[in-house]
Amino acid sequence: MEQGVLLSEPEEAAALYRGLSRQPALSAACLGPEVTTQYGGQYRTVHTEWTQRDLERMENIRFCRQYLVFHDGDSVVFAGPAGNSVETRGELxxxxxxxxxxxxxxxxxxxxxxxxxxxxxxxxxxxxxxxxxxxxxxxxxxxxxxxxxxxxxxxxxxxxxxxxxxxxxxPKAESFFQTKALDVSASDDEIARLKKPDQAIKGDQFVFxxxxxxxxxxxxxxxxxxxxxxxxxxxxxxxxxxxxxxxxxxxxxxxxxxxxxxxxxxxxxxxxxxxxxxxxxxxxxxxxxxxxxxxxxxxxxxxxxxxxxxxxxxxxxxxxxxxxxHQCSQLCLYDWYTKVTSVVVDVVPRQLGENFSGIYCSLLPLGCWSADSQRVVFDSAQRSRQVRDTDCVEGQPLWSTPRSPGGSGGSWKLLTIDQDLMVAQFSTPSLPPTLKVGFLPSAGKEQSMLWVSLEEAEPIPDIHWGIRVLQPPPEQENVQYAGLDFEAILLQPGNPPDKTQVPMVVMPHGGPHSSFVTAWMLFPAMLCKMGFAVLLVNYRGSTGFGQDSILSLPGNVGHQDVKDVQFAVEQVLQEEHFDASHVALMGGSHGGFISCHLIGQYPETYRACVARNPVINIASMLGSTDIPDCSVSCRCVVEAGFPFSSDCLPDLSVWAEMLDKSPIKYIPQVKTPLLLMLGQEDRRVPFKQGMEYYRALKTRNVPVRLLLYPKSTHALSEVEVESDSFMNAVLWLRTHLGS
Structure with a gap:
């Protein structure tokens, strides 16, 4: 395939997907006990667990692999695999x-x-x-x-x-009219158990x-x-x-x-x-x-x-x-013997320059303490990167970014640390996860961290990427939280024959309080290999940019986030000279919410759109989502700008405001061909949201196609569903962006 030219056949796209989807993902790692050899050397085993898509079985398989790490106490002497991978069926x-x-x-x-x-x-x-x-x-x-x-x-x-x-x-429950025949071959204990009147509660079999x-x-x-x-x-x-x-x-x-x-x-x-x-x-x-x-x-x-x-x-x-x-968190320390609690790292309102911008991980690694119980190590989003953080629990918190291979500025994930030996994962948008080990340096010298690879991954050729820093124009400033900037990660094909012929796919993330980081992601890499430029937008409200950025979004969904994405699109098109007449959207959850807003508010910009389980009508979703207080997709009440209470219903003005912030308001302006992908078992954004949009577009003769996956949930992450949705999305983009 010639670089920068869209694949024209489904078979080629399927072959590319089959190849890249085989890249395994690290799920866990643990370190075995330290062993001293008869020659005085020391080594430890590293047990790792991975997952991989199996397109033949249409399931995610899990497998493990062992590695040996020989060391001298503070540095790795030799490290490598010990045997081949083995599938671990049934392990939970x-x-x-x-x-x-x-x-x-x-x-x-x-x-x-x-x-x-x-x-x-x-x-x-x-x-x-x-x-x-x-x-x-x-x-x-x-x-x-x-x-x-x-x-x-x-x-x-x-x-x-x-x-x-x-x-x-x-407790067991049964019908008011249910009777259970006793098995004559049953044991005396079983017969006695079945005869007990309190074994089942009649009429409770359908209790919610x-x-x-x-x-x-x-x-x-x-x-x-x-x-x-x-x-x-x-x-x-x-x-x-x-x-x-x-x-x-x-x-x-x-x-x-x-x-x-x-x-x-x-x-x-x-x-x-x-x-x-x-x-x-x-x-x-x-x-x-x-x-x-x-x-x-x-x-x-x-x-x-x-x-x-x-x-x-x-x-x-x-x-x-x-x-x-989801927001910036505090790191707290509880002393077991003095019963005193202290805040080691506080919430960071906003990042200043290259300084630490706060903690945004939802879970600390199971192994996160240094051997001397003085430091805690974990990873966290810092703007559009995932880096390793080291906090000294006795003094000044430290922030350190390990040296990346080749200075590529990718993202790190700490899997575990034990006796100061760390196991971590490193990846970039063009490099699948690589497994690395290294010893935590002494306090204050974290920047000198040296890593040794246990398992290298091959870089995917012809994917160029970088981070764009964006400052919203004065008329789009948030008055309460002025001066905030945001970022976007741009992937583009390497050396296309004519850059002005490269189409672009814009992807706003879900959440809304989450972020894209410079790590390996299958869909963006696939699209880039197929000739698309891919723009991943971390609009204001994303994690990793300080608590002020997060707090700037509630009450401004459908406005601030939408304008940020549109501004990013216009800036990149102006700077990179991609084909401005061939721009598409692809987003899920709140990213789908933003995408549907954009095709309604800026119908001339976008030639195609793919939306996965999008929020369409905040008001109608309030009573059906599993998180009415703060929907991951729209924050039904709070993101619309109102306080949430479990014991009251919104009044008419609140309902009106929710509708006003919803994509369905802009239905009359929509003309962009839309592919909807919905999970029928979605509890977060019930699939009726997408159905509501589908029917509204159908009555207006807007090109729309609906894929309804009957057993799938919000993420559409099941192997069969994910592969089918990707292929359909690619064909939709090819149909409506093709020249």
Missing amino acids: LSRESPSGTMKAVLRKAGGTGPGEEKQFLEVWEKNRKLKSFNLSALEKHGPVYEDDCFGCLSWSHSETHLLYVAEKKR YEDWGENMVSKSIPVLCVLDVESGNISVLEGVPENVSPGQAFWAPGDAGVVFVGWWHEPFRLGIRFCTNRRSALYYVDLIGGKCELLSDDSLAVSSPRLSPDQCRIVYLQYPSLIPH
């Missing part, structure tokens, strides 16, 4: 014991139908399975949580017990149980559970306050109790995925007396508490506002 969670001599694995097995799938908790030692517990058969609780919001699998310091979170066992929203539909009432590894006994911990749901738990110093995060679920549960603003607090429950103690402010939101190696302090993230769904 796994954790090494503190000494590294054992490993706990939560595994699913059995059929795929209702009630057929079983969960087992296994304990492995050296080259054998030491224990296996059929959790489903024991019936102490419901399914174990494996998500990263509530889920955990934590060894006690003594390595005798395992702590995890599971769904509370529900609230869940925690998008991607959490089976999770309602979490409980803390402890497994005695030796005896196999399971106990559900008591003492957790009834008004909170526990999760993210770990063993307290001395194994005398458990520390956990508790989320308020009254008056009702709201979607928690991607919503770090859910009211929550840090708790300690004593295992002996069952007494529960509050460890943090209970009027804010917290997440990911992590115990220091010396078991003296806990760091955690705290969000000082319950308004934006």
